[in-house]
Amino acid sequence: MGRLARASALIAAMLLACPSSATTPTRSRWIASWGTAQMVPTPENALPANRTRDVTIRQKVRLSAGGTRVRVRFSNVFGTEPLVIGAAHLARPAAGASLRPDSGQPLRFAGEAGVTIAAGAEAYADPVAMAVEPGADLSISLYVAGATAGQTGHQGARATSYLAAGNHVADATLIGAEPTTRWYHIADVEVEGTQGTATIVAIGDSITDGYGVQPDTHQRWTDRFAERLRADPATRAIGLVNAGIGGNRVLLDGLGPNLQARFDRDVIARSGIRWAILLEGINDLGVLTKDRPASAAEHAAIVRRITQGYAQVVARAHAHGIQVIAGTIMPFVANEYYHPGAATEADRQAVNSFIRTSGLFDAVIDFDQLLRDPARPDRLAAAFDSGDGLHPSMAGYKAMGDAIPLALFADAAEAPATKLSLTFDDVPDHGPLPAGVTMSDTVGSIAASLKAAGVPEAYGFLNAGRGVGADGARAARLWRQAGYPLANHGFRHRDLAEMDAATFEQELLANEPALKASGTRDWRWFRYPFLSEGRSPAALDAARAVLRRHGYRIAAVTMDFGDYGWNGAYARCLALGDAAAITALEDSYLAAAHIAAIRARASSAPAQPLVLLMHVGAFDARMLPRLLALYRQLNFTIVPLAEAQAHPAYAASNDLSLPGPSTSRDEPASLALLRAPLPDAVCA
Structure with missing residues (x-):
């Protein structure tokens, strides 16, 4: 057989050996179901001298996710010589x-x-x-x-393990076992789940x-959070x-390696990681002044270095497709170990401000707001204070575990199918525009993206009197040439709270000639500038009477994420040539949109369509294709405004004889502490 014939036969054999796509079973993947951070035990926490060799260590762990196959990862990360494991065993405790009885089986290593x-x-x-099953307990015995x-x-295992001389890994009972509340040489327990689990x-x-937390009581905030995860389908x-790790810091080693040194091993290298919840920095702040006062320059430097450390680990996480959700640092002025003063409290506030407003993180959980005393916000509330002014009580840990919205982690495919109407305020432009970019560039790009995505309708809300000149007029024409309708946003975008009813009517009517000239068939929709419906019920009633008299309906807003805020930051970053900052803006924009979708769905009636408020801006134009892809992934279907507002929830927007306001949203308490990333400080 010639070389060509042999090659053809080999290729044919390979193809026959590969199952076709029609018969390929659902792929599986390994995910970490339990794990712990590795460290060098302090002398008082190390294995006793008489139990460092020829010893069985039996350790109990509680899984989070379930599966049909299990594998265990053992660790000698901090060993200075090889670790010899003679035998290992896995069973139900x-x-x-x-x-x-009869629940266990030996663990082998490449068959050995x-x-x-x-x-x-x-x-x-x-x-x-x-x-x-999710929440199952396992015993890992190693010799x-x-x-x-x-x-x-x-x-810091918060669980009881046992030590016994000799090899007894498979014994149902460890005779003469000595208890310890530590874990040794075990890093992870993984389960095999279906593709998409994480x-x-x-x-x-x-x-x-x-x-x-007392051993074996499972009262850490993560234990409570895990209970909630497994209780929800x-x-x-x-x-x-x-x-x-107790005492851990962002910047320097303590009882264990610092955050930046261990992040790759403890987060990125683990199997199936999609999200990290980061709550760290309190020890960096406390140590600064624990033994001596610090200068103003040192205080400024610690804040800067902590936030730089955050940026480093987030960049590494994002490079591996891992989202990072940050928790704000809780107050600790009452802690006697660190005895922080006003300057340290100011540092904490500065770090928390960065967490909330930098746009670095994919979401923020405001643990500070959750646990602080409203009357003395530099201290933990009494009910949530363990007594040392720093660590939460059991009630505090439970509150933390209850505060994290599960919707952040639910598979997008599981999201309910929801109708969504797209609307864009401030046609022809919501600035500022980057240098060299025109209003017609922005509007043309947005319209082209909408057409390419097959969006059937997207109302643009026009301000014809904002002095936008020929370019603005051309931008409005481009919107209409793309086949999308225009509606009334007031002639000069004035706040209803600053006008009486007569002035409001003038603003409304002054915009109508441009709308009539646009050729839009149904332009009698009104969107309040700034979403302001007046300073008083009387002003609201008067405005609704004006709108009713002229045949208008109100375009409601039931979903928005402050998209306009990214336009200014984008212009600044472009001017600086900061490509990395623009990438960060892109990530935070999509993260904010996702969180807004979670909020809107949770705050709406079942099967209620949503109306999304966006703005005509240069960064919106840049991001719109990716935003529309995100909404498809989140199971939204784009529909016309009238179809969305046909739902009874919009009755007060459609029938202005009814009392206002036009819409109201009742957000569940479970979302009260969820913060979306903000772009305010980027390239500022």
Whole structure:
């Protein structure tokens, strides 16, 4: 057989060996279901001298996600010599150090009973078939044959483990076992889930590690959050790993490696990670003045360096497709260990301001607002204070676990199908525009993107009297030439709160000649400038009477994310030539849009269509194709405005004989602490 014939036969054999797409089963993937952050145990937390070799260590862990196969990752990351594991075993735990009968099976390593893990390395055991449900407890037993030099473990386990001399990994009961509340040499338990399942890592300091939680009570804030995840069908398959380390800092090592040093191992390298919840920085702030006063320059530097550290880990996470949700730092002025003063409190406020407004993070959970005392916001509320002025009480941890919206993590495919009408305010332009960009450039780009995406209708709300000149007039014509309608946004975009009814009527009517000339068939929709419906019920009633007299309906707003805020930041970043900042703006824009969708759905009646408020701006034009793709992913269908507002929830917008306001939204308390990223400080 010639070379060509042999090659053809080989290709044919390969094709026959590969299943066709029609018969390929659903792909699976491994995700972390339990894990902990590795560190060097302090001397008092290390294995006792008589239990560093020829010892069985039996350790209990609680999974988050379930699956049908399980694998365990063992760690010698901080070892200075090879770690010899002679045997390992996985089972369901019973009381104390005992195992449930007939529940276990040996773990093997490439088919062998044991493994030698090189210094600084980790090793997976072979996967085992074991059906585990979300929230299941497992016992991992390992036999350490040789002495360990440089132990690896986690001293804040909040769980009871057991030590016994000799190899007893498969024994149902460990005779003479000694209890310890530490974990040693175990890094992760992974489960095999379907493609699309994923895991959250909570990374932080002792507040995440659960300082004050008694062993085996599962009262850390992550434990409560995990309970909520598995109780909801939309998030039941999501894993959650606690990677907190007591005393941890963003910048410098403490009891464990600093955040920047450990982030790749504790977040990025784990299997199936899609989200990280970051709550860290309180120890950096506290240590600065713990032993001596700090200068104003040192205070300014610590804030700057913490926020730079945040930026570094977020950039690394985003490079791997991982979203980062930040928690604000809680108050700790009452803590006697750090005894912070006014300058440290000012540092905390500055860091929290960065977290809330920098646009760096994909979302923000305002733990500060949740746990602080409203009367003394530099201190924890009494009910949420463990007594040391820094760590939350059990009630505080529960409140934290309850504060995180599950909708942030629900699979987009599980989102309910929702109708959405797109509307754009401030035609022909909501500036500022970047240098060299015209209003007609912006409007033309937006209209082209809408057409390319097959959007059937998108109302543009016109201000004909804002002095926009020939370019503005051309921009409005481009909108109409694309086939999209115009409607009334007031002649000069004046706030109803600054006008009486007669002036409001003049503003309304002055805009009508341009609308009539546009050729729009149904232009008698009105959108209040600034969404302001007046200063008083009487002013609102008077405005509604004017609109009713002239045959208008109100274009409601039930979803918006402040998109206009990105236009100014974009112009600034373009002027500076800061491509990295523009990429960050793109990420934060889409993150804010996603959070707005979560809020709008949660605040609306079942099956209620939504009306999205956007603006005509240069960054909106840049982002619109990606925004429309996001809305498709989130299961939105674009419909005309009249179809959306046919729902009874919009009765007060359609029938102006009814009392106002035009719409109201009742946001659930579960979303009260969720913050979308803001672009205000970018390139400022």
